[in-house]
Amino acid sequence: MKKAKIIQIVLRLVLGSVFVYASVDKILNPAAFAKILYGYSLFPLFSINFIAIFFPFIELVSGVSLIFGIYSKSALVIINSLILFFIIIISFNFLRGHEFNCGCFALGDPSHVSSAGQLLIRNFILLIVGLYLFFGRLPFSYKSKS
Numbered sequence: 001m002k003k004a005k006i007i008q009i010v011l012r013l014v015l016g017s018v019f020v021y022a023s024v025d026k027i028l029n030p031a032a033f034a035k036i037l038y039g040y041s042l043f044p045l046f047s048i049n050f051i052a053i054f055f056p057f058i059e060l061v062s063g064v065s066l067i068f069g070i071y072s073k074s075a076l077v078i079i080n081s082l083i084l085f086f087i088i089i090i091s092f093n094f095l096r097g098h099e100f101n102c103g104c105f106a107l108g109d110p111s112h113v114s115s116a117g118q119l120l121i122r123n124f125i126l127l128i129v130g131l132y133l134f135f136g137r138l139p140f141s142y143k144s145k146s
Contacts, residue, residue, distance in 0.1 A: 008132075011129050012067065012072065015063075015066060015079065015130060016064065016075075017063065019079060020060055022056075022063075026055070030049075030052045033052040037103065042092065042093075058078060058082070059082065063079070066079065066133075079130050080127060080134060087120060090120055091120065094117065
């Protein structure tokens with residue numbers, strides 16, 4: 001097996017696992033996740049419960065799909081879209097000077113308060129991985145036609 005293919009499989013497993021892991025606590029504790037969403041001060045009140053219940057299942061299904069290679073491209077579109085969405089809402093809070101529990105992994109753990117800068121770096125790394133998996137190469141690298 002080619003080295004690039006092995007790297008893609010490992011990255012697929014890692015990125016998929018990150019999304020599965022991130023979804024578990026949110027699925028088990030939708031009320032705690034809704035409280036975190038409320039703390040973002042970005043979402044209309046009527047949408048918070050829907051987001052808290054629905055989005056973790058999107059993370060779970062797309063992560064499992066990516067891990068097992070079932071509709072991987074579709075899973076990557078969803079995962080990359082979610083990461084981009086996370087980058088946007090974290091950036092907005094960064095501009096407002098907020099430090100907060102992003103609700104990414106451990107909902108009830110107050111030690112998970114991260115700076116928006118740390119969250120942005122982590123999400124940009126995840127986005128680069130997701131784009132690499134989607135395009136089969138880094139999207140900003142040059143690929144010769146020879």
